[in-house]
Amino acid sequence: MMSMTFEVSSRVKLLFDFWDVHGPAGMVLSVLVVCLLTVFFELLKVGRVWLSTSSQLAQPREPFPTPASLRSSYSHSSQCHRESSAVLEGSPSESSLAPIDPPSNTPSINNSWLLHGIQTALHVLQVTLGYMLMLCVMSYNTWIFLGVILGSALGYFIAFPLLGQI
Secondary structure, eight states, X not given: OOOOSOBOOSOEEOSSTTXXXXXXXXXXXXXXXXHHHHHXXXXXXXXXXXXXXXXXXXXXXXXXXXXXXHHHTTTTSOHHHHHHHHHHHTSHHHHHTSOOOOOTTOOOHHHHHHHHHHHHHHHHHHHHHHHHHHHHHTTOBHHHHHHHHHHHHHHHHHHHHHHHTO
């Protein structure tokens, strides 16, 4: 039975039978591969955010009714309601309820399905890679664990400035 505690060793079997590490050189190479996979995982997360915001998939096709038009239908309400409406007009929540103008270059239906298919494939890749990295950590090898942590930190360090440009 496999040990369920972290150990410092240059021997480990990762993910598949053929990825069997027997020495220090193999461990260094395995840590490097796991580190690069983790950096790719972090970059993939940012890439999905970029694709989502640039493809306008999250925008509704038809705008919501404006709060002003809803308030005009209730123009005969009491003075108290008018005062609360006046307070609401200047609030940040009022601007979040404003209609979203449909984009002038709305993607076609085929293009929308293509973008949705790409998003789905990237999601499946991200989830698969995340589970594979989790299984690498569950090998309970300290060096592999540190490779995942280092790769995550390095990937976030590289990807974080890219989030600001989106």
